[in-house]
Structures are given as C-alpha cells and as structure tokens.
Amino acid sequence: MKKMFLILLFPCFFTFSFGGDGLHQKSVIFPEPTDYSYVVLNPSKPLHLTAFTLCMRVATEKTDETIIFAYCRADQDELNVWREKNGTYSVYFRSSSDGVHFTIPPLNTFFTHLCVTWESKSGLTAFWVNGKKSVRKVYKRGHTILSNGVVLIGQDQDKCLSGFDINQSFVGEISDLNMWDYVLTSNDIAALSEGYEVAKGNIFRWSDISYEIKGNVIVQPKNDYSAV
Template identity: 45%
Template sequence: MKCAALLLCVVLSLDSASSGHLSENLLLFPKESNTAYVQLTPLKPLSLSAFTLCMRISVDPHVVDAEGRETILFAYRTKDFDELNLWQEKGQLSFYMSSGTGAIFPLKPLSTFRTNLCLTWESSSGLAAFWVDGRRSMLQEYRKNHRVQPGGVVILGQDPDTFVGDFEEKQSFVGEISDVNMWDFVLTERQIRAFNEKYWLGPIPNVLRWSEMEGDVKGEVLVVPEKNL
C-alpha cells in the first residue's frame, strides 16, 4: 500500500507543462526523449566571471554509456550561444563555454549511484576543476578572461541547439538530478566537501538555489518527493 501511495504521488506530480517549487524533490528523467526538460528560474542573471555549480546526480548507465553517446548534464544558452554546458561524453566529463573547444576531464563516468558533482571556474586565471564526492580533479586552464553572458535560459534534461528547442534524443539526460545550486564565486575545498552533507551549512547559493527553485516542467519528467524515498 505504501508503494502504491508513493507511485500515485509521483504520477500526480507529472505534468506535460507545469511549474512549481523543486525544494525537497528530485527530477527523474526515465527515458530518452527530445521533449522532456525542466527550465529553471535563476535568482539573478548569469553574468559570471567565476562560478561554482553543484548538483546531485545519477544516471542510467545502460543508456548514457552507449558507445558514441553524449549526455547533457546542465545547459545554459543565450539566443546566440551555448554559454555553459556540462556533458558526459566518451566516458569522460566535460564543459564548454560559448563556441569552440571544451575542457575535457578524464574522470570515471557517472553511475546509477548518486554522485555529488561540482564544477568550479574562475576567469582571471582560467582555472577550472570538477569535484566528485568532494575530491578535486586536476586543474585545467580554460577560457581565461572569458565571461559568461546574461540573457539566457537554464535547462536540465536537454541540449538546446536554438534558444529553447532543437533537442536531440541521443543527447538527452536519463537519470536523476537534484540539489542544483550555483554561486557567482569559487567555493573553497572545505565548502565543497560540505556539499556532500544533506543539510549543508556553506555559503547560501546566490545564482541557483534548489531550496527556493522554480521549475517549469515539460514532457515526461517525474518530480519525486525525496522524503518518501
């Protein structure tokens, strides 16, 4: 009976076009799609010379580990450019800012087990790193003196090749995402490690804040209350 009640709760939270708070929920993208996505509402424009982006994430490896597949993890696009995209591609993690080549990190692919994933970047030095469950990758220099431009949309689940459209099924996200938070500065190692704790006591996120996040849900995305899991 408890399982049936949970399933009913999940199904009732699914809507082809709905909006609402995402706090204490996770987003489940159950299968490949070119229609399912969630558009997030930032607290302020993404005009960034530095950032820390964190999320809790797990994937369906049977889908996303398929040979030659690219999987979008986070997308921020303006009308003209992919301003900031995170990917799992070729069994590695990567991110791209604006046009051109990306920064590729030879890290183990994500798995069915939840991972605390963060990315840091700072313009004046160009130094960037992925953080996986509190452990930092080797630093890379990428897009020194660049700036992320405002006026775009933040999307989970799809890679928009136009402003909010032209999605490709073979690039769609399949798995769970929650606790997406973003700061307009680089957190310290100690602060990032604290993100591994459910009740996190670090600096309050000032760009994207999951605890106050508004999400516009499109297509087959399940909004699952974490308290019931």
C-alpha cells in the first residue's frame, strides 16, 4: 500500500485512509471541540464479543461529558465508554441510559493508561487506571456484543458516522489503543501500563492499526514534536 504522511492542521471535511505502519509511537490529537472530527478504527477481526479488554493512553483537560470510545451498529450504540458530566466513568451496551458507572481517578493533562475489561459469563466489569483495578461490578451478564459496526474515537455517533454533538466530542490525545477479545490478566495489564507489549491486540493493535481520519485531527509522535 502506498504510504501517506499527512498532518491536518486546520478544520476541514476531508477523509484520509491509512494502513501499513499503523500508529506506532504516535498519538492522535483532537485540539478543539467539533462535531466533525474523528478517527475510524478498522478492526483486525469482527467485534463479535463475549469478553474484551480495551486499553489506551489518554490525556485530556476537558472536565465535562466526553466520549472516549464509540462502537455503533445499525444506528444503535453497541459499546460506548464515557466520562460522565458528574465525573464518573461508564460503559454502555446497546443503551444510552442503562450503563455501569465507576468512580476512578480522573483523566488529566498527563497520559493515563486506561483499560476496561468485561466478560459475559459472569458480567464482571472493571476499569483499570495505570495498572490498578477498580472494584468489579456485574453488567449485562449473558450479553453478546455484535459485529458489523463502526468504531470511532473523537465523537459519539447517535447514528453510525453521524449525529455528532460538539459538547460530547473528545478533546486531547489518545495513543496506544489496543483491544482483545478476552480479558487480560492483572499482571498483563500492569505490564502494559508500564509500556511493555505483553500480547498483541487481536482486534486493534495500535502499532499496525488501519484507520481513517476526518476533520481536524493531528497525528504526531507520542513523545516528541515533529515539524511538518
């Protein structure tokens, strides 16, 4: 595939597709609230899930309601992760009102390693912050997350790829997003938080992820500034 090296520096409505080298050692930066800027993440395998681990590094100074991860299928939210208006963090399956809520240390201007784990058999769900696990709660025991949808970071999609709300958009940086179709061990998540690659994400693997950018999203090295 032809390699493309493009950094979008001001708002527009163009879409760019990327593949091959993925986002190894890079961040995607959402510099301002919008209702048009987002990144589509293309999975390596279908999101037909009875368990998952979702991890990423997140930095944001936004303190009100914001979407962290959005998976929509057939104009219906299939899996969303939120920071709520009241400061709690939540997971929703196929609902905008019936979620599971956690009080965890808030995201801030420095990168936080954030994970969510869930498995259907027991319904046990947890957030992990810098390798430390929250209390576990039971959510949607026996549920299955269905495939053939669209995964976004940056916007909540009330309908797939549409219905965006500027007040819910993500502002900040996201890096090292990986997802597995099983629950990682505590030791693995702790190691990931320290920067070790313990298992290759079999749904999303940031280092070679296929993705599409729309709007005012900047891709930069995670640790250093690189002028265009």
